Amino acid sequence: MELHDVWFVLIAVLWIGYFFLEGFDFGIGVLTKLLARDRTEKRVLINTIGPVWDGNEVWLLTAGGATFAAFPEWYATLFSGFYLPLLIILLCLIVRGVAFEYRAKRPEENWQRNWEQAIFWTSLIPAFLWGVAFGNIVRGVKIDREMEYVGTFWDLLNPYALLGGLVTLTLFTFHGAVFAALKTLGDIRTRARSLALKLGLVTAVLALAFLVWTQVDKGDGWSLLAMVIAVVCLVGAIGAIQLGREGWSFALSGITIAAAVAMLFLTLFPNVMPSSLDPAWSLTVTNASSSPYTLKIMTWCAAIATPLVLLYQGWTYWVFRKRIGTQNIAQAH
Numbered sequence: 001m002e003l004h005d006v007w008f009v010l011i012a013v014l015w016i017g018y019f020f021l022e023g024f025d026f027g028i029g030v031l032t033k034l035l036a037r038d039r040t041e042k043r044v045l046i047n048t049i050g051p052v053w054d055g056n057e058v059w060l061l062t063a064g065g066a067t068f069a070a071f072p073e074w075y076a077t078l079f080s081g082f083y084l085p086l087l088i089i090l091l092c093l094i095v096r097g098v099a100f101e102y103r104a105k106r107p108e109e110n111w112q113r114n115w116e117q118a119i120f121w122t123s124l125i126p127a128f129l130w131g132v133a134f135g136n137i138v139r140g141v142k143i144d145r146e147m148e149y150v151g152t153f154w155d156l157l158n159p160y161a162l163l164g165g166l167v168t169l170t171l172f173t174f175h176g177a178v179f180a181a182l183k184t185l186g187d188i189r190t191r192a193r194s195l196a197l198k199l200g201l202v203t204a205v206l207a208l209a210f211l212v213w214t215q216v217d218k219g220d221g222w223s224l225l226a227m228v229i230a231v232v233c234l235v236g237a238i239g240a241i242q243l244g245r246e247g248w249s250f251a252l253s254g255i256t257i258a259a260a261v262a263m264l265f266l267t268l269f270p271n272v273m274p275s276s277l278d279p280a281w282s283l284t285v286t287n288a289s290s291s292p293y294t295l296k297i298m299t300w301c302a303a304i305a306t307p308l309v310l311l312y313q314g315w316t317y318w319v320f321r322k323r324i325g326t327q328n329i330a331q332a333h
Contacts, residue, residue: 003299004289007070008272010302011063012265016258018059019130019168023257024250025049025056027176029096029123032116034173035180035195040326041188042116046100047329048183051320053100055313057093069298073147073288074272081141081149082133085156089126089133096122127172128165132156135164135210138218138264140274145281147288160213167203167210171260174199175253178237182246185325193241196249200238207234207256211263218267226263230256 028049036042049056068075079086095118103115139160142151177196181189211227219227234256240249268274272288275281289295 002285003292003295004070004285005270006299007066007289007295008265008269008285011066011070012262014059014063014066015265016261018056018063019172019257019261020254021052021056021059023127023168023172023254024175024179025053026123026127027173028180029119029176030127030169030173031176031180031192031195032123033120035177035188035192039112040329043329044184044188044324044326045180046103046119047324048180050100052313052316054097055316057097058309058313060093066298066302070290070295071272071283071285071288072290074283077143077147077149077273077283077288078137081143081151082136082156084153085129085133089129092122092126124169128169131165131168132161134168134261134264135161137273138164138214138267140276140282142277143273143275143281143283144277147281147283150277160210163206163210163213167206167260170199170203170206171253171257174203174237175250175257178241178246178249178253181241182250183323185323185327188325189323193244193246196241197238200234200241204231204234204238207231207260211260214263214267219263220266223263223266226259226266230259230263233259 028045032042032045036045064075067078099115099118099122103112103119106112133156136156136158139158141149142155144150174196177192177199181192181196184192208231211230215224215227233252237249237252237256240246240252270285271282272285273283275283290298
């Protein structure tokens with residue numbers, strides 16, 4: 001296996017990690033409006049991700065940085081062609097981080113309500129747009145012989161990509177509802193389990209349609225295996241949450257996300273951005289990659305730094321592993 005193939009796999013792993021972690025993170029943000037009944041319950045939900053949400057976003061930064069360094073042509077074409085949706089995602093992530101930090105800085109009700117609205121919308125919009133973006137990457141976009149995107153923003157809003165956006169939105173919200181059931185106590189935990197069951201059924205229908213469409217259009221034997229794993233684990237996650245086994249349900253919903261993302265990358269390889277104008281103009285792991293020397297240096301750096309990052313983030317989740325409920329919220333706040 002060549003180094004550019006190795007880095008394609010590593011970037012896929014980084015996106016899997018990002019969607020696994022930021023997926024329930026986005027889901028919790030959406031659930032602040034769908035699940036929480038009052039301000040105290042919103043604080044419970046926000047506190048479940050309070051110690052970890054910023055660490056989850058590190059995976060996105062690493063995935064973007066790795067793409068820039070390992071596949072500069074891919075990075076350039078992606079960020080120029082998808083400029084508007086990626087800009088919207090970036091602005092949402094900025095406002096979302098500010099909302100988490102500033103929401104409790106003042107006691108006025110309007111102040112806190114406005115930041116809570118910001119948390120909801122800046123969680124929902126990226127959760128949808130990431131699916132749209134990856135749907136277009138897999139489907140193929142208008143790339144010319146100069147490796148430049150020559151389509152428009154409206155070309156990105158095609159049925160396949162929009163279905164992908166609905167899948168990521170519902171799947172992340174389901175993942176977040178399972179996480180809420182895993183991390184909370186009392187009535188909110190019971191309602192989170194009930195809502196997760198309903199969301200899971202909707203997600204299963206949309207995800208099955210999207211994955212089958214992907215497999216029929218682009219798939220092979222390996223992508224079919226990943227699709228089967230994703231579907232089986234999603235069904236298992238729904239069954240586990242119905243039985244009250246939140247830990248198993250969360251693990252299975254996470255595997256669902258991992259298998260679904262792996263399937264998308266398997267359908268891509270050896271392309272990184274297929275051209276819908278001419279397959280010969282597609283960006284591949286070969287024509288879009290950096291020099292072998294650059295990839296070699298990056299590989300050594302990743303081998304040293306990655307285990308340290310994983311250990312630190314794992315330790316963070318272990319420290320903040322306990323459940324919380326409304327009784328843990330200071331009413332005088």
